[in-house]
Amino acid sequence: MSSGDSPARKAELTFRSLGAASTVTGSKHLLESDGTRILLDCGLFQGVKNLRELNWAPLAVDPSSIDAVVVTHAHLDHTGYLPRLVRDGFRGPIVSTEATAAVADIILRDSAKLQERDAEFLNERKATKHHPALPLYDSDDAGRALELFVTHPFGHEFRLPGDAVGMFRRAGHILGAATVDLTWQGRRIVFTGDLGRYDDPVMLDPEPVPAADYLVMESTYGDRLHEHADPAEALAQVIDATVDRGGTVVIPAFAVGRAQALLYYLWRLHSAGRLPGIPIYLDSPMAINASDLLGAFPRDHRLPPEVYEDMCAMATYTRDTEESKKITASREPKIVISASGMATGGRILHHLKAFAPDSRNTIIVTGYQVPGTRGRSIAAGEPYVKIHGEWIPVNAHVANLQMLSAHADADELLRWAHGFAIAPKRVFVVHGEPQAADTLRRRLDREFDWQATVPRPNQQFSL
Ligand code: ZN
Numbered sequence: 001m002s003s004g005d006s007p008a009r010k011a012e013l014t015f016r017s018l019g020a021a022s023t024v025t026g027s028k029h030l031l032e033s034d035g036t037r038i039l040l041d042c043g044l045f046q047g048v049k050n051l052r053e054l055n056w057a058p059l060a061v062d063p064s065s066i067d068a069v070v071v072t073h074a075h076l077d078h079t080g081y082l083p084r085l086v087r088d089g090f091r092g093p094i095v096s097t098e099a100t101a102a103v104a105d106i107i108l109r110d111s112a113k114l115q116e117r118d119a120e121f122l123n124e125r126k127a128t129k130h131h132p133a134l135p136l137y138d139s140d141d142a143g144r145a146l147e148l149f150v151t152h153p154f155g156h157e158f159r160l161p162g163d164a165v166g167m168f169r170r171a172g173h174i175l176g177a178a179t180v181d182l183t184w185q186g187r188r189i190v191f192t193g194d195l196g197r198y199d200d201p202v203m204l205d206p207e208p209v210p211a212a213d214y215l216v217m218e219s220t221y222g223d224r225l226h227e228h229a230d231p232a233e234a235l236a237q238v239i240d241a242t243v244d245r246g247g248t249v250v251i252p253a254f255a256v257g258r259a260q261a262l263l264y265y266l267w268r269l270h271s272a273g274r275l276p277g278i279p280i281y282l283d284s285p286m287a288i289n290a291s292d293l294l295g296a297f298p299r300d301h302r303l304p305p306e307v308y309e310d311m312c313a314m315a316t317y318t319r320d321t322e323e324s325k326k327i328t329a330s331r332e333p334k335i336v337i338s339a340s341g342m343a344t345g346g347r348i349l350h351h352l353k354a355f356a357p358d359s360r361n362t363i364i365v366t367g368y369q370v371p372g373t374r375g376r377s378i379a380a381g382e383p384y385v386k387i388h389g390e391w392i393p394v395n396a397h398v399a400n401l402q403m404l405s406a407h408a409d410a411d412e413l414l415r416w417a418h419g420f421a422i423a424p425k426r427v428f429v430v431h432g433e434p435q436a437a438d439t440l441r442r443r444l445d446r447e448f449d450w451q452a453t454v455p456r457p458n459q460q461f462s463l
Pocket of ligand 1: 075173
């Protein structure tokens, strides 16, 4: 819809990013018109301590005054604050694609358990100024948030409060991920959420959007390019070298995200006779029924059933802690994929404690690592990481295979931006570290002649 033709004064519409400046976590964007508030994404801050502490600060607006939340995809940095929002009074619909609701069900319940466990741990150790330490939210809050989900298919218009109209298009990235195209008060605003890669073997390409008045664009890899090497080949080399040393390959990855891409490449290597006969473990309590999830949403990814069934069958799934401990104790060469993806919590910590000190082993970093996380320290080659209060030496080899990332690199972000037949009047560059956001802003200016801005937290724009 074009804007600016009507002689009548248009209703006020404002945009602001709530929260912190220049971080890829804690995504929350607010649109407001005539007393109606729509929040786009509702993420948790992750990484360095002063960012995580922001999760405890009251939101800039009263949660009960928000009329709806639209969610681009299920990753924690886009959905992880939803249970807290509900705990603090939000009662509106949470709008997403069907697959996003299914993945969020796994992620939010797991996140609540981690929050509960962290609080318990602090109380046991009495390592807190707060008595007793409380979780940011608990399983009941997560359950209540999940009840508020309302889903819509890709490519169909849906109504939102205040007579806004939305539509999801495929963003690639992870199962269910969408861009949001929202028309409200005669303006068209597009949110990228996180954009995926082109020609990914599991996810479909990000779909272009034909037009927007305003674009809110992510910039995770705004200043970087992924290597073009074949990920399967790169994996094979790392695995071969590790097995030759008699070591174990440890891969931090989320159990229903990159883990499937990893399994796909391992399956390809196995089919080509390129994989040594070593066990593969997918060690996660998150019921790991990724095979079921892929089967439930066959149109949302590229894999035919015979492939995902085969590749999912290659791994041994460990759901209980005892089995997980056996993997940690065993010294035979193997591949261990375990969450969390940035080693901020979960079972991967036990594996890192066991395998990081031994130089025969390899830790593979596959995705974006937020500053302040153990994953970032390991990727940067730091000699020690702190786990459960203990400094663990990292003598294991570290392989950075960023080509396995689920995120578009800088050129792919611009490739997607080329899809606009009508240029946006203004672009807000968000969801990136300062350097990445600013590099993308300058490229949009130079290569597209688009007016791009990196908004400050809570800076309000009249659209
Ligand atoms: Zn994401």
